[in-house]
Amino acid sequence: MPAVHVTTTVNGDRLDYVCESDETLLDCLRDRLGLTGAKEGCGTGDCGACSIILDGRLVCSCLVLGVEAENREIETVEGLAEGDNLHPLQRKFLEHAALQCGICTPGILMAAKALLDRNPSPTEEEIRFGLAGNLCRCTGYDKIVRAVQDAAKELQGA
Amino acid sequence: MRYEAPVSLEAASALLAEAPAQSFVLAGGTDLLVRMKGGFVEPELIVDIKHIPDLQELRLDKDGFVIGAAVPCAALGENVELSAQWPGVVEAANLIGSKQIQGRCTIVGNLCNASPAADSVPALVTAAAKVRIRGRKGTRTVAIETIPVGPGKTSLAKGEFIEAVLLEKRRPRSADAYLRFIPRSEMDIAVVSAGVDLERDKAGVITKARVALGAVAPTVMLVEAAAAAIIGSKLEDKALTALAEACSAACQPINDKRGTVEFRTKVAGVLARRAAQIAYQRAGER
Numbered sequence: 001m002p003a004v005h006v007t008t009t010v011n012g013d014r015l016d017y018v019c020e021s022d023e024t025l026l027d028c029l030r031d032r033l034g035l036t037g038a039k040e041g042c043g044t045g046d047c048g049a050c051s052i053i054l055d056g057r058l059v060c061s062c063l064v065l066g067v068e069a070e071n072r073e074i075e076t077v078e079g080l081a082e083g084d085n086l087h088p089l090q091r092k093f094l095e096h097a098a099l100q101c102g103i104c105t106p107g108i109l110m111a112a113k114a115l116l117d118r119n120p121s122p123t124e125e126e127i128r129f130g131l132a133g134n135l136c137r138c139t140g141y142d143k144i145v146r147a148v149q150d151a152a153k154e155l156q157g158a
Numbered sequence: 159m160r161y162e163a164p165v166s167l168e169a170a171s172a173l174l175a176e177a178p179a180q181s182f183v184l185a186g187g188t189d190l191l192v193r194m195k196g197g198f199v200e201p202e203l204i205v206d207i208k209h210i211p212d213l214q215e216l217r218l219d220k221d222g223f224v225i226g227a228a229v230p231c232a233a234l235g236e237n238v239e240l241s242a243q244w245p246g247v248v249e250a251a252n253l254i255g256s257k258q259i260q261g262r263c264t265i266v267g268n269l270c271n272a273s274p275a276a277d278s279v280p281a282l283v284t285a286a287a288k289v290r291i292r293g294r295k296g297t298r299t300v301a302i303e304t305i306p307v308g309p310g311k312t313s314l315a316k317g318e319f320i321e322a323v324l325l326e327k328r329r330p331r332s333a334d335a336y337l338r339f340i341p342r343s344e345m346d347i348a349v350v351s352a353g354v355d356l357e358r359d360k361a362g363v364i365t366k367a368r369v370a371l372g373a374v375a376p377t378v379m380l381v382e383a384a385a386a387a388i389i390g391s392k393l394e395d396k397a398l399t400a401l402a403e404a405c406s407a408a409c410q411p412i413n414d415k416r417g418t419v420e421f422r423t424k425v426a427g428v429l430a431r432r433a434a435q436i437a438y439q440r441a442g443e444r
Contacts, residue, residue, distance in 0.1 A: 021204075022194065022201070046345075054261075058261050063191045063192070063258075065204075068184075068206060133345065
């Protein structure tokens, strides 16, 4: 199988990797670039654990080929915090205990960020629909929704 | 596997015309990558059409809307004019999967995957959408319902691919609606679905209608008897009952764990009835 050289932007940094043409972007992020925030849950786009933002749109990185990332802009959970300062979403997830095992958390944070980027003050229903593609099997969705609501409020400067 | 990302329609067409048997067009990839991972397909060639500028366009020109084959479903919902003129089509496209899936999936992919339960297809059939197909010898335009011919099978010839879905401009006092049944509120595939497009005169009498059903036969079904049942009416109870009966009579569903034959047959009528009421009300507001 021919290896392909890919140049892309991840969290603002220009990066290169070499991958096989049928390798997923999730595997490239994790195994080629060492960015292990995005997780593999189902591998078929059902669970959302691998969610990232690609050119401003929330996607499952398990359903994107690594070669498709050429010259595109990727945001992953690793880019949320600024140095030691957590992003308000991350801080509110901790304050509201909106995570237990943490496997779904990077994907949910990116889904929540994508939602708030487009809709800074979503209703509870909009949050629940916005996060419907992310499965959590231990925390329960209520704390997650509360954390997103609180983060939205802070980001709005309320 | 060879991966190609042509930047012109001609280049894509040339690649697909000479392609090996196991060749696939990649737009959103939300079906193709799942099938690859499951070992159901082993592509020798993937042609990514997202770098072709024409296919990324969603535009309204003098004849109507042109929705390029690489436009993700999320972009349909973000288009104010399309959402205003074809709410049923947009609702259907935005019922597919999650936000993650909608950011990648396309209506042309939904069509060419040829699942009987595809959500956007019945809505596009009621909208009398056409598709522009490109092959080695140029383009041809056909009615959208001629594309799926059975589960997983389309009428496209080898080397052909769909460039765009074409929708006419909305006529006055007309509207569409689409409803599906799933056992939860989000993230599922239609068990039964119904789309209705209708036009009424100034007195409220229906002058034109199209009714399509999904997930109750091997392909989407345009049910002419159901349209005939409401044309000439003001959607009174009698007309609604006749519409529901015509829809149920047309159903040839499978029996599976997601829905029995009896359930699907009955619910097809119920959904068509409700979709017709929504479309009728919307048409009255125009």
